[in-house]
Amino acid sequence: MRAHDVRVAGSRAFVLEEGAGTPVLCLHTAGQSGVQWRDVQSELAALGYRVVVPDLPGHGRSEPAPHGPVRDLGDYAAWCEELIDVLGMERPFVVGCSIGGAISLQLAVRRGDRLAGAVAMAAHGGTDRDPMLSVRGLERELVDAAAPSRADRTYHGTLAVVGANVAPERAELIARMHRREDPEVTTSDLIGWVTHDVRSGLPGVRCPVHLVAGTDDLWLRPADVRHAAGLIPDARCTFLEGVGHYPMEELPGFAATLHGWLTDLARRSR
Template sequence: MAEIRHRFIETNGIRMHVAEAGEGFPVVFCHGFPELWYSWRHQLTALAEAGYRAIAPDMRGYGETDAPADPAQYTMKVLCADMAGLLDALGLERAVFVGHDWGGAVVWQMGLRYPGRVAAIVGLNTPYAPPSNRRTTEALRDYHGLTDATFYMRYFLKPGVAEAELEADIEKTFHKVFMDWTRAEDFTTFMTVGGDGSGVLARIPDDRRSFLSEEEIAVYVGAYRKTGFRGGLNWYRGADLNAEEADAPKGPQLHVPAMMITAADDTILKPEMAAAMPALIPGIRMEHLERCGHWTQQERPAEVNRLLLEFLGSLGLPRS
């Protein structure tokens, strides 16, 4: 198995931890909440063994990367500048960008903001949506037909509240968070803050069912015991500020080779949310995984790796 190497770089005013494996054309993996570079471990080794240079940072606010306290430091303008700075620090002109959850939002924005640095984009679960002046947390609340009290993004905006719940028992938190497709109902409970505003975890049973091993969960538990959840929560707290950005990219179309992978049992980032993408990204490859929940690259690594390697192979990129 390919060795995973670790280093620190300076980018966009922060110190960033980066894991990488292999040599060849670079592929940058951007994780979401509440994850780490580690959520891409299966992809790092598979792509390295196929002749690519796989790069997975702890994104701003996570793991061993700096976590500024101000939510204004987590807008898409800032987060994409982090990724451009990552390429600069590694001496790379372009890369393929792969993103999941919040990382998916970043990689689609990279195509708008830094098209010259982006060779292709792969999104997992998170659809591309043209830039809008609507506030992100309000737009998604309304899409799901929920209220401020029953939509997790709005619950996360209250300073200290979500931190207190998620950090009360971090091991229990990750057993409840990392649920597979058979627990889609529990994932909806998370999204709806228990259905009554009681908390994202309060009404999810603590039955220790997860698709991750105890050893894998321990990696997340160890990292978050050091950092807490504030850095990741700041992505939500900064999200509505994107609507206020002057001279933000307009879209609506995105002209870059792309692939979108949806998951049938993700009840937050629903597959139907990606339905308009072929009209917005000409030539996009659309893929769909049945019996798959939100944590796609960790729950279904073999299928994700196969799709990634097929797509990368179609681009004719140089390999080591």
């Protein structure tokens, strides 16, 4: 395993890299960091991949974005494009979850001809329809006094969207790891989540795509995921029974599952 500090888009980014072979860029969820891939990266590297796990700007050990917390997921996609070039990743796979899944779809739209394929988990490429999330409500949370228990709400909210098949002790660990996030960064990420929309570009995607969602994910409607898959030429769509919003953290042996999806993407990209 190798740790890098690389300069991307005007600030220093922390990146973990492991293995050699076909490059795979693994993207984390809102407010979190590359630590979400800690149980996957070594196993995936052992299967013959060059696994690259960055902390997005302002997350984990990466420096903040030069102009403050990011509210446009397109900015993260542009950042990932630069990171791919800086690290010399030739035709990488991109795999992401939640905002990471949305960024993966944006990358497929923006530079699909330069990707081997994309796996977008817990994302459908469009504006979120959850009535509990709105830009106005999220902006109120940026005022400290308006959200004094953000860490606790992150903890309990994470538990609520972990799937029924996850052992209680594992769900507890996931929730406690998640509550360490920066509330300002997370809220800005969620503003990006509820305002992004790349659906108009999905029919023109020029790489194979696999959309994945858990049946216990309260953040997504299965119909939206199926609709997005229908817009992308020859896209695959998988629903994971008893899994919630975080497949890479919830599913034991997730690296092997992902390897199967990537193998299929590679076959279809030839």
